[in-house]
Amino acid sequence: MSGAGLAIETHGLTKVFGRQKAVNGVDLAVPRGTVFGFLGPNGSGKTTTIRVLLGLAAASSGEIRLLDGAMPKEARSVLPRVGALVEGPAIYPFLSGRANLQRFDAADRHTSPTTRNQRVDAALERVGLSHAAKKRAHAYSLGMKQRLGIANALLAPRDLLILDEPTNGLDPQGTREVRSLIRSLSDDGTTIFVSSHLLAEVEQMCTMVAVMSAGRLVAQGSLEELRAAGTVRVRVTTPDVADARRVLSGLGLHPEPHGRDDVVAAELAVPGLLPEAVNAALVRADVRVRGFEASGASLEDRFVALTGEGFDVAG
Amino acid sequence: MPAERSLGLTLVLSEITVLFRRLRTWAMIGALALIPILIAVVVRVASDGSASGRGPAFLDSITQNGLFVSLTALTVAIPLFLPLTIGVVAGDTIAGEANLGTLRYLLVAPAGRLRLLLVKYAGAALFCLVATLTVVVTGAIIGALLFPVGPVTLLSGDTVGITGYFGRLLLLALYVTVSLMGLSAIGLFISTLTTIPVGAMAATAALAAVAQILGALPQLEWLHPWLFTNYWLGFGDFLRQPLVWNSFLDNALLQFGYIAVFGTLAYGRFSTKDVLS
Numbered sequence: 001m002s003g004a005g006l007a008i009e010t011h012g013l014t015k016v017f018g019r020q021k022a023v024n025g026v027d028l029a030v031p032r033g034t035v036f037g038f039l040g041p042n043g044s045g046k047t048t049t050i051r052v053l054l055g056l057a058a059a060s061s062g063e064i065r066l067l068d069g070a071m072p073k074e075a076r077s078v079l080p081r082v083g084a085l086v087e088g089p090a091i092y093p094f095l096s097g098r099a100n101l102q103r104f105d106a107a108d109r110h111t112s113p114t115t116r117n118q119r120v121d122a123a124l125e126r127v128g129l130s131h132a133a134k135k136r137a138h139a140y141s142l143g144m145k146q147r148l149g150i151a152n153a154l155l156a157p158r159d160l161l162i163l164d165e166p167t168n169g170l171d172p173q174g175t176r177e178v179r180s181l182i183r184s185l186s187d188d189g190t191t192i193f194v195s196s197h198l199l200a201e202v203e204q205m206c207t208m209v210a211v212m213s214a215g216r217l218v219a220q221g222s223l224e225e226l227r228a229a230g231t232v233r234v235r236v237t238t239p240d241v242a243d244a245r246r247v248l249s250g251l252g253l254h255p256e257p258h259g260r261d262d263v264v265a266a267e268l269a270v271p272g273l274l275p276e277a278v279n280a281a282l283v284r285a286d287v288r289v290r291g292f293e294a295s296g297a298s299l300e301d302r303f304v305a306l307t308g309e310g311f312d313v314a315g
Numbered sequence: 316m317p318a319e320r321s322l323g324l325t326l327v328l329s330e331i332t333v334l335f336r337r338l339r340t341w342a343m344i345g346a347l348a349l350i351p352i353l354i355a356v357v358v359r360v361a362s363d364g365s366a367s368g369r370g371p372a373f374l375d376s377i378t379q380n381g382l383f384v385s386l387t388a389l390t391v392a393i394p395l396f397l398p399l400t401i402g403v404v405a406g407d408t409i410a411g412e413a414n415l416g417t418l419r420y421l422l423v424a425p426a427g428r429l430r431l432l433l434v435k436y437a438g439a440a441l442f443c444l445v446a447t448l449t450v451v452v453t454g455a456i457i458g459a460l461l462f463p464v465g466p467v468t469l470l471s472g473d474t475v476g477i478t479g480y481f482g483r484l485l486l487l488a489l490y491v492t493v494s495l496m497g498l499s500a501i502g503l504f505i506s507t508l509t510t511i512p513v514g515a516m517a518a519t520a521a522l523a524a525v526a527q528i529l530g531a532l533p534q535l536e537w538l539h540p541w542l543f544t545n546y547w548l549g550f551g552d553f554l555r556q557p558l559v560w561n562s563f564l565d566n567a568l569l570q571f572g573y574i575a576v577f578g579t580l581a582y583g584r585f586s587t588k589d590v591l592s
Contacts, residue, residue, distance in 0.1 A: 054423045057589035079425035086423070090416030094337055104417075106329035107424035107431075113325050152420060 006065070007032045007160045007191035008053065013062035015045075015052050022048040024215040026062070030193055030208070035186050037202035038195040040212030041307050046195045047087050049212070050164050054084055067159055080110040083158040085166055089149025093138030097129055097148050100137055105155045123151040128177065142169035150178065154185075161185065161192045167201060179205055199299050213307040227296045232268040234278050237291030247285045251278060268294070326426060330438040334404070340442070343400040344449050350396060351388035351454035355381075359461045381462030382477070385454030385484055386554075389491060392450050393547050394527055397443075401495050402520030404442045405502025406512060408435035409585065413510040413592040428586050436503050436578070443495040447488045455484065473556035483553050490550045490563055497543035497573030498523055504581040510592045543573050 008030035015023040023045045030036045040046045051057045053064060055072035064071040069078035091100050101120040105111050111119070124133050127147040132140065140148065146169045153161055166182070167175045182205055186192055196202050202209060203223065210220040219226055234253075238244050244264045245255045251273060253266040268275065275294035282289050334340055358377050372390050376383040409432075412418035421431060458464065467480045475483070502519035509515050526544040529535055539545050546566035552559040 051419075051589075051591065054419075055425075056419050056422060057591060058587065075425055076427065079423055082423070084420075084423045086419055088416070090418075090420055092333060092415060092417060095333065099332075099336075103329050103333060104420050104424055106325040107421045107426035109326075109427075109430075 005032055006030060007034075007067055008036075008193060009065040010053070011063045013049065013052065013064060014060045015048055015057065016060040021215050023052065023059075026212075026215075026217045027220075028210060028217065029220065030191065030210075032191050033186070033189060034208045035182060035192045035194065035206045037206035037209040038193060038212070039197065039199070039202055039209055039303060040195075041197060044212040044307065045215040046212050047164055050084075050086055050162055050195060053162065054082070054086065055079070056086070080108055080156065081159040082162060083153030083155070083160070084162045084164075085149045085153050086162070086164050088165070088168060089145045089152070091137040091140070091145055091148060093136065095137060096134050097137050097140065097144075097151075098124065098133040100148060101152055101155060104152050108156070111156050119155055123154045126154055126181065127151045143171060143174050146170055147174070150181070158190055161190055163192065164195045165197070166194060167196075167198070175201070199303055203299050211303065211306050218306045219302075223299070226302055227299060232275060232294050232296055233265060234268055234275050235263060235265045235291075235293040235295070236282065236287075236289060237263050238282075238287055238289055240287045243285060243287045244282060247282050247287060248278070251281060253278075262290075326430065326434050327437055330434050331441060334438050334442065339403070343403060344446065347392065347396060347400060347446055347449045348453040350392050351384050351450060352457050354388055354391065355384045355454070355457040355461050377458070377462060379463070380467055381458030381460075381464045382455065382467055382480055382484075384458030384462070385451045386487075388450050388454045389447070389487065389550075390548065393491065393494075395524075397446060397450075397491070397495060398498060398523035399520050400446055401439070401443055401498050402502055402518075402523065403516045405439045405499040406506050406514075406516030406519045408439060408503050409506040409581075410509050410512040410515040411506075413590065414512050416592055418592065419590050422590060429582060432503065432507075432578075432581055432585055435506075436499065439499040439503065440492075440496060443499060444488070444492045447491045447495070451484050451488045455481070469554045469556055470551055471555040475556070483558075486553050486558075487550050490553060490566070491547075493563070493567050493570055494547050497570040497577075500574040500577035500581070501543070504577040504584065507581050507585040507588065540569075543569065545569065 006029055008028055010026055010028045013023055013026040013028070014021060026045075026049060028049075038046055038049075048057070052059050053066060053071065055075045058072070066078045067081055071078060092103065095103065098120055101123060102116060105116050105120060106113075121130070121133070124130050127150050129144060129147050129151060132144060137145065137148065146166070150163070150166060153163065163182075167178050170178060179201070182192055182194065194202070194205060206223065208222050209226055211218050211226075236244050239262060241261060241264055248255045248264060248266050252270045253268065255264050255266045268278070275292075279289065279292050282292075354374070355377065358374065371387055373383045373387040377387060409418065412421060422428065426434075464477065466474050466476050468474050498519065501522055502515065505518050506512070506515040523544065526542045527547075530539055530542050530544050546562055546569065549562040549566065552562045
């Protein structure tokens with residue numbers, strides 16, 4: 001695979017802590033210009049992957065290219081073009097919001113000190129923190145700290161933004177603002193890599209997704225591809241419920257009990273069987289079809305199918 | 316590759332700003348300033364004109380000449396208070412940023428790991444100088460306020476004027492600052508080992524105490540020249556006429572050795588460390 005056109009590219013990325021593989025053979029390919037959702041339950045290795053991508057932790061094995069530069073070898077030339085929010089914001093509580101950003105900006109040798117104040121104020125403005133710029137950051141609410149963390153990622157023009165759970169702690173308005181911020185940054189040509197466990201959010205923002213589960217990348221592609229990979233469901237509305245059940249069973253499907261007595265539904269779990277063939281079979285058997293619906297699995301169904309049911313955090 | 320616009324001195328300035336915007340830093344400087352004030356006030360209040368011959372070095376000279384307050388205060392501060400404050404600042408360097416989580420943002424900025432270590436050490440070194448000067452300058456002021464001030468008789472028996480004596484006091488502050496450089500490097504190294512700043516601070520301060528205890532045991536005389544505390548109280552050379560630089564140079568060489576060893580260890584540890592906080 002050629003690296004051209006990819007903002008993030010990893011091959012066999014693995015990170016081992018003791019005996020546990022927190023990240024296990026991950027091959028990410030994030031095309032430039034996309035808003036890329038990085039999904040996975042808590043503890044699936046998303047944040048560890050991001051830490052390794054940014055050179056904060058060393059990979060146990062595997063290769064990483066960020067904006068066509070090898071990481072962590074070329075960090076000095078790559079990282080100034082990357083803005084990041086990693087595992088929530090971090091602040092100096094005794095400094096004001098503005099002074100916090102000035103501090104982080106001073107750490108980057110590539111930024112100009114002469115434009116620092118202007119850029120800091122612009123970043124604060126962009127996340128709606130201007131009015132609280134002079135306030136000490138320890139007085140900030142969780143949402144304000146989150147905004148400050150996003151502002152930090154926007155201190156300089158970036159080619160790539162890596163945002164780990166950007167809407168954490170934000171109220172609904174804040175969440176909407178972040179979504180529109182991401183959209184406008186994406187319109188400017190910035191590649192945005194957003195990790196999240198909130199499916200609805202990813203569905204609204206992202207064009208491509210990758211799904212992590214227990215350290216492995218279990219799916220990667222466009223949202224449509226991911227949805228299409230799931231099973232389709234057919235839903236038949238008919239007065240001849242018993243006949244319809246018989247026809248579906250005859251095709252090898254397993255009709256499910258349904259709350260309404262004029263509806264039969266089933267997962268289209270037979271390979272090669274298309275919804276239109278099901279409809280034709282029903283009509284041939286003189287079932288009076290009043291409604292026929294074939295729907296793709298929701299992203300949530302797909303997500304659960306890929307990462308497993310249950311509430312347990314992957315150890 | 317974007318151009319690197321500066322040598323990165325702005326990060327040094329930022330480090331100094333952050334250090335001196337902390338209430339904690341000023342609390343420690345205030346506590347250090349209290350040492351000469353406390354000594355001067357107690358001597359003034361309890362003074363009955365007679366020298367007891369007990370207590371810290373130079374204590375008895377204060378009543379005759381207020382200029383000795385600085386010297387007495389330094390002698391008192393060197394074994395405990397100065398190492399304690401240096402332990403706090405040096406122990407906090409990396410561990411403190413890790414604890415706040417700000418370390419990850421400095422590194423992805425990217426600050427560069429070596430550059431960040433150097434900047435952190437520079438900040439700690441500056442604090443050593445400020446801490447020492449605080450004791451000396453406060454001592455000079457309170458001494459002049461409470462006691463007569465005049466030409467000073469040195470250890471060699473010669474007498475120098477007030478300006479000459481102040482010159483020597485500043486040299487002495489430099490001596491003490493250099494003395495604390497080795498401890499700062501140790502603190503920096505310990506700070507790369509943990510994300511709990513209090514642990515690094517306590518370990519650094521404790522090491523200063525251990526080194527002084529070892530230095531007090533005559534059975535370990537072979538070890539003494541290697542202890543970073545060995546020359547801590549050896550600044551008497553600056554109170555002779557003519558100035559003797561021997562202990563200053565020996566001390567500087569020893570401290571440089573500690574900086575080299577622990578600086579290397581700190582870099583070895585920090586350059587490969589997984590930043591997970």
